[in-house]
Amino acid sequence: MDLRHTFRRDRNLTRWLFVLPAMLVVISLLIYPVFSTVANSFTNRTLIRPAYKFTGLTNYINILKDVEFHNAFFNTIVWTFFSLLGQVVIGFIGALCLNKVRGKIPRTIYRICMIIPWAFPSIAIALVWKWLLNGIYGFIPSMLSQLNLSEGMVQFLSTPHLVLPTLVFVNIWFGSPLIMVNTYAALQTIPQDQYEAAQIDGANAWQSFRAITIPHIKVVIGLLVVLRTIWVFNSFDIIYMMTAGGPASVSTTMSIYIYKLGWTSRMTGKASAAAVILLIFLLVLCAVYFLLLRRWEKEDL
Amino acid sequence: MKGRSKLGPIFTHGFLIVMCVVSVFPLLWLLMSAFKSSAEMLANPTTIFPKQWTLENFETVLVTLKFTVNIRNSLIISLATTLIAITISTLAAYGIVRFFPKLGNAMTKLLITTYMFPAIMLVIPYGIIMARMGLTNTRFGLVMVYLSFSVPYAVWLLVGFFKTVPIGIEEAARIDGANKLQVFRVIVLPLVAPGMVATAIYTFINAWNEFLYAMILMSSSDKTTISVAVKTLEGADILNWGALMAACAVVVVPSIIFFCIIQNKITGGLSEGAVK
Numbered sequence: 001m002d003l004r005h006t007f008r009r010d011r012n013l014t015r016w017l018f019v020l021p022a023m024l025v026v027i028s029l030l031i032y033p034v035f036s037t038v039a040n041s042f043t044n045r046t047l048i049r050p051a052y053k054f055t056g057l058t059n060y061i062n063i064l065k066d067v068e069f070h071n072a073f074f075n076t077i078v079w080t081f082f083s084l085l086g087q088v089v090i091g092f093i094g095a096l097c098l099n100k101v102r103g104k105i106p107r108t109i110y111r112i113c114m115i116i117p118w119a120f121p122s123i124a125i126a127l128v129w130k131w132l133l134n135g136i137y138g139f140i141p142s143m144l145s146q147l148n149l150s151e152g153m154v155q156f157l158s159t160p161h162l163v164l165p166t167l168v169f170v171n172i173w174f175g176s177p178l179i180m181v182n183t184y185a186a187l188q189t190i191p192q193d194q195y196e197a198a199q200i201d202g203a204n205a206w207q208s209f210r211a212i213t214i215p216h217i218k219v220v221i222g223l224l225v226v227l228r229t230i231w232v233f234n235s236f237d238i239i240y241m242m243t244a245g246g247p248a249s250v251s252t253t254m255s256i257y258i259y260k261l262g263w264t265s266r267m268t269g270k271a272s273a274a275a276v277i278l279l280i281f282l283l284v285l286c287a288v289y290f291l292l293l294r295r296w297e298k299e300d301l
Numbered sequence: 302m303k304g305r306s307k308l309g310p311i312f313t314h315g316f317l318i319v320m321c322v323v324s325v326f327p328l329l330w331l332l333m334s335a336f337k338s339s340a341e342m343l344a345n346p347t348t349i350f351p352k353q354w355t356l357e358n359f360e361t362v363l364v365t366l367k368f369t370v371n372i373r374n375s376l377i378i379s380l381a382t383t384l385i386a387i388t389i390s391t392l393a394a395y396g397i398v399r400f401f402p403k404l405g406n407a408m409t410k411l412l413i414t415t416y417m418f419p420a421i422m423l424v425i426p427y428g429i430i431m432a433r434m435g436l437t438n439t440r441f442g443l444v445m446v447y448l449s450f451s452v453p454y455a456v457w458l459l460v461g462f463f464k465t466v467p468i469g470i471e472e473a474a475r476i477d478g479a480n481k482l483q484v485f486r487v488i489v490l491p492l493v494a495p496g497m498v499a500t501a502i503y504t505f506i507n508a509w510n511e512f513l514y515a516m517i518l519m520s521s522s523d524k525t526t527i528s529v530a531v532k533t534l535e536g537a538d539i540l541n542w543g544a545l546m547a548a549c550a551v552v553v554v555p556s557i558i559f560f561c562i563i564q565n566k567i568t569g570g571l572s573e574g575a576v577k
Contacts, residue, residue: 018396275422
């Protein structure tokens with residue numbers, strides 16, 4: 001405590017040297033680009049012509065009227081909600097089960113096996129699942145057809161109503177381990193004597209789960225949900241590489257929509273406006289989440 | 302009561318085994334496909350292990366298609382990103398924990414906020430700036446861009462590790478006449494070294510696995526990373542799944558090995574850095 005005091009009074013420049021490089025990175029690579037995007041969003045800038053002019057809210061109005069935007073927005077909500085729901089449910093049950101396993105060796109084996117999807121680079125996720133689901137030679141459709149569970153080969157990635165659920169499944173496969181590992185780490189911090197005390201008091205398993213487990217880990221899970229929501233909402237790689245938003249636009253999410261505007265149609269201004277809308281939506285979502293979390297944290301104290 | 306206590310373990314292990322199989326199977330399938338000949342792959346789409354093991358797919362990818370160039374690019378870019386990011390982040394994390402205890406929380410929150418910025422949004426200004434500075438299609442430019450996601454995350458993880466260093470040790474060194482940099486270098490760094498290694502590996506994996514920025518900002522095939530090269534291969538005229546899976550194996554195996562090494566450390570840092 002004494003030293004912290006000295007440190008704080010020590011107003012020389014050395015302490016700024018420690019944080020300066022990171023501040024430069026954040027300002028030049030994160031803050032500046034955001035302002036630049038906002039500025040571009042009010043122009044008709046393109047990648048083709050160097051000249052551009054201020055067009056006010058035109059981009060925003062055009063986007064909000066665009067049917068493609070409505071479709072992408074709706075798809076993103078579906079994609080995020082179901083991916084997250086699946087990841088949290090499976091990751092949570094996985095963590096509870098893992099926590100029940102006795103013996104260090106089986107626990108480690110389970111754990112290592114289950115985190116493998118998390119380590120997959122997105123290109124490998126996309127290609128291995130495309131190959132597993134391939135409509136002619138794919139393992140899964142061939143299996144389903146051999147076991148007479150489907151008529152012919154199921155075209156998972158080109159049948160419009162199957163595409164988004166398939167992508168969500170792949171995303172759940174990829175994302176559950178992260179939730180599981182973090183929930184498991186949180187479960188380990190719960191003092192065991194609380195459970196013993198509860199048992200002596202005659203509480204059953206469900207009661208101690210509700211009264212001890214849930215309150216202990218809900219803040220960690222809440223934070224994970226916030227971070228994963230952002231991540232899944234913004235994610236681009238898996239969808240782009242598996243379907244590129246197709247067939248037609250049934251799997252086009254906001255990221256894919258912005259990519260198409262900015263790099264396929266080369267309309268930098270319009271793409272920037274769409275990106276700003278995405279960011280605003282995320283900021284609002286996170287504000288709501290953080291308000292909820294703060295309430296939970298207060299309840300704990 | 303007795304029936305219940307027997308059912309519990311069955312469900313527990315059953316669930317975990319199913320999860321393990323679902324988790325591991327795509328990796329197994331990827332690796333096995335890489336060792337099968339094209340004829341075998343198309344003839345028996347449901348047999349897992351190759352009847353005849355072959356290296357022809359790896360030969361196609363590494364020799365004929367010269368993916369070694371892209372592997373080298375990926376290695377250079379990921380290593381450079383890791384070195385720069387860890388240097389910057391270690392200094393910052395220590396600075397935040399020790400010298401800005403009050404500002405620290407605000408800084409960490411700012412970093413979490415940057416996590417919210419969509420890559421697809423950032424890539425637009427990056428593209429413009431890099432073109433203006435003549436950095437499009439350069440590894441240096443891509444490394445700079447990679448700092449945008451690696452530095453905030455590394456700082457966040459490292460703050461968690463630095464918080465575990467007791468201030469008393471530093472106090473003693475300061476009383477003995479060491480200056481701030483000496484305390485940092487001689488006392489603190491060795492204590493957080495394991496955390497730093499974990500963070501470095503995590504940074505490396507993320508740079509190694511990155512796709513979007515590389516695809517948009519590195520268009521020439523001899524400069525780009527392995528992920529983008531594999532994606533280009535998929536768009537080739539003749540779709541050779543064996544070669545694709547061999548290429549994927551080259552990308553996925555280092556990532557998984559590194560990940561298994563650090564999996565314990567990363568979570569500790571994540572939940573701690575997140576909650577505090």
